[in-house]
Amino acid sequence: MTPAELYRYDVNGYILLKGAIAPDELLRLNREIDAWEERAAVDFRAKAEGENAEVRYDDIVNQEPNLVDLAAHPVLLPYLVEMVERPRLKSTWIAFKWRGGETKLHSNHTPSITHNFYHFNGQIRHNLLNVMYAMHDIAPGGGGLQVMPGTHKANYPRPPGDGLEDMLVELPMQAGDALLFSHDMAHCSRNASDAVRRTVMYTYCPGVIANSFGGDRLYDEIFAAAPEDSWLKYLTRRANGFKETYPQPAHP
Ligand SMILES: O=C(O)CCC(=O)C(=O)O
Secondary structure, eight states: OOHHHHHHHHHHSEEEETTOSOHHHHHHHHHHHHHHHHHHHHHHHTSOTTSOSEEEEESGGGTOGGGSGGGGOTTTHHHHHHHSSSEEEEEEEEEEEOTTOEEEEEOOOOSSOGGGOOEESSSEEOSOEEEEEESSOBOTTBOOEEEOTTGGGOSSOOOSSSSOGGGOEEEOBOTTOEEEEETTSOEEEEBOSSSOEEEEEEEEEETTSOOSSSOTTTTHHHHHHSOTTOHHHHHTSOOBTBSOSSOOOSOO
């Protein structure tokens, strides 16, 4: 990361990487994802009146082999290495949001529980770093992430209820862009357009943190199939407290 990127990220809590996925790769991945969107459309139509107009499939890397390599995307690695201590893949999902589909405002951030805290002590350290890939363009109003820059470092808890909406900044994206953000920064989204928002998410935690979903063996198959000394193998290793279970490859 350049000093300017570090500064930008530390102050805002996010950074947008334009064109992270090359156009030919994006085309290939979207062909595979078309089948997921067809399935999602069926699930969407089956929803009851008033349900959230989003269909999301968790643990997508164990279901869609074509989305495994993005977990260790070379464009992402320098950011992960800089900002997450001994990083591990935590969770993945694919999401489709139709008009009205939303994610309510939330964050992990608490100014009072130190182990649950984005912090800076000469180096950025996350408990949870999210990477959202836009697989199609997300125009303004199209459900782009809305963020409250700087809230990952707020000293007061966010007050409940309304009254802070003016702090939200919407982040439109182009297909292939990657949005890296601290899960401590308050964020939400709402699709107010007729285009289906198509995104894939990968989250990363420090090696010391266990998976919150799926248990220790969650990525065993991907780990076994990954080449020796690869970042994919490292990122999908099992957690074991402060003990490393696979050596970290040389820096990207
Ligand atoms: O899909 C979205 O718009 C929001 C994702 C989100 O809230 C999260 O990654 O925690």
